[in-house]
Amino acid sequence: MNPIRFSLNGRPVRLDLDEGSTLLRALRTEFALTGTKYGCGEGLCGACTVLVDGRAVRSCVTPLGQVAGKQVVTVEGLARGNTLHPLQQAFIDHGAVQCGYCTPGMLLSAVALLQANPRPSREQVIAHMDRNLCRCGAYERIVDAIEAAGRQMGGRS
Ligand code: FES
Numbered sequence: 001m002n003p004i005r006f007s008l009n010g011r012p013v014r015l016d017l018d019e020g021s022t023l024l025r026a027l028r029t030e031f032a033l034t035g036t037k038y039g040c041g042e043g044l045c046g047a048c049t050v051l052v053d054g055r056a057v058r059s060c061v062t063p064l065g066q067v068a069g070k071q072v073v074t075v076e077g078l079a080r081g082n083t084l085h086p087l088q089q090a091f092i093d094h095g096a097v098q099c100g101y102c103t104p105g106m107l108l109s110a111v112a113l114l115q116a117n118p119r120p121s122r123e124q125v126i127a128h129m130d131r132n133l134c135r136c137g138a139y140e141r142i143v144d145a146i147e148a149a150g151r152q153m154g155g156r157s
């Protein structure tokens with residue numbers, strides 16, 4: 001078994017794990033990064049979303065071998081020291097976190113959106129976030145938070 005190397009939240013890591021194992025399993029069980037959640041396990045709910053080279057991907061259906069040599073960012077990698085990412089702060093400010101189970105996946109999907117489109121319209125936010133499910137039904141507040149973060153960030157990611 002060849003070690004798999006990649007960047008995880010800005011730090012180089014290596015792992016002796018079958019490359020067919022999922023990225024979600026590696027994050028949660030090998031690196032103890034439990035912010036990334038297991039929801040459906042089938043690529044349908046978005047709870048497990050992380051960034052791979054800046055793109056939002058569903059880690060529950062991403063074979064570990066696919067991230068070799070790439071940059072992976074999880075919710076644990078968003079804050080800078082004690083300063084939350086603007087999206088994290090906006091989610092708090094707008095009450096967009098209820099039980100919080102969907103929140104890490106929502107945040108990473110929203111980061112990808114604002115990197116690609118710093119000033120999305122409300123319709124574009126809704127369309128982009130459409131496949132991230134929130135069982136608490138906090139959708140309005142989540143969209144409000146993403147719009148507010150986009151305005152505040154003004155094109156910064
Ligand atoms: S747990 Fe990965 S999409 Fe639902």
Ligand code: FES
Pocket residue numbers: 096097098099100101102103133134135136137138
């Ligand atoms: S805040 Fe509970 S599932 Fe979204």
